[in-house]
Amino acid sequence: MASQLTTAPAPTPTEWRAAMGYFPTGVTVVTTWRRGAPLGSTVSAFCSVSLEPPLLLICLDRSNPCCSPVAECGVFGVNILADDSGDLARRFAVAPELERFEGQPFGSLEGGAPQLHAAPIFIDCVVETTSLAGDHFIVVGRGVRIERTSAAQPLLYHAGRFLRFDSCG
Numbered sequence: 063m064a065s066q067l068t069t070a071p072a073p074t075p076t077e078w079r080a081a082m083g084y085f086p087t088g089v090t091v092v093t094t095w096r097r098g099a100p101l102g103s104t105v106s107a108f109c110s111v112s113l114e115p116p117l118l119l120i121c122l123d124r125s126n127p128c129c130s131p132v133a134e135c136g137v138f139g140v141n142i143l144a145d146d147s148g149d150l151a152r153r154f155a156v157a158p159e160l161e162r163f164e165g166q167p168f169g170s171l172e173g174g175a176p177q178l179h180a181a182p183i184f185i186d187c188v189v190e191t192t193s194l195a196g197d198h199f200i201v202v203g204r205g206v207r208i209e210r211t212s213a214a215q216p217l218l219y220h221a222g223r224f225l226r227f228d229s230c231g
């Protein structure tokens with residue numbers, strides 16, 4: 063007899079997005095290089111994977127312009143955004159790729175990824191593995207350098223809105 067689970071209708075993309083969007087996240091800009099030019103994309107699908115060694119993962123939509131460059135150059139950066147960076151998050155999600163870094167101070171170490179000066183925390187990563195899961199790539203990176211440049215509060219994202227962190231404690 064088929065279980066109730068297998069006969070139940072699968073969640074629709076709309077239902078899935080609503081359920082996943084209920085889970086609050088921080089917001090990052092993932093950066094890398096394409097033919098020597100900086101490239102970046104707003105990414106909330108980010109989490110720690112392992113402490114020793116220090117591994118993290120990001121999920122990139124197969125159509126995300128960072129997918130091939132990350133795989134090709136083998137490095138990427140995770141810029142964790144501050145609570146005053148909602149505009150920056152929007153810019154790295156919707157502005158034309160070539161305009162995203164315009165007027166935006168950034169730097170990099172030799173062999174490292176672009177570091178946005180506006181981000182309080184930056185993690186330089188080397189690609190460990192990439193795997194396709196549905197319509198996204200899961201990219202596992204090894205953190206090789208962390209830079210903390212300010213104690214600003216993180217930007218939050220919930221139900222399609224950017225929110226400011228307000229400690230309950």
Ligand SMILES: Cc1cc2nc3c(=O)[nH]c(=O)nc-3n(C[C@H](O)[C@H](O)[C@H](O)COP(=O)(O)O)c2cc1C
Nearest residue numbers: 103104105106107121122123126127154155159219
């Ligand atoms: C808050 C927020 C979170 C996002 N998270 C992700 C993500 O985790 N993975 C991803 O591939 N795209 C994510 N996106 C969408 C990408 O930023 C966007 O599709 C991409 O930068 C568009 O580039 P294109 O217009 O050049 O295709 C997110 C967008 C926003 C606004």
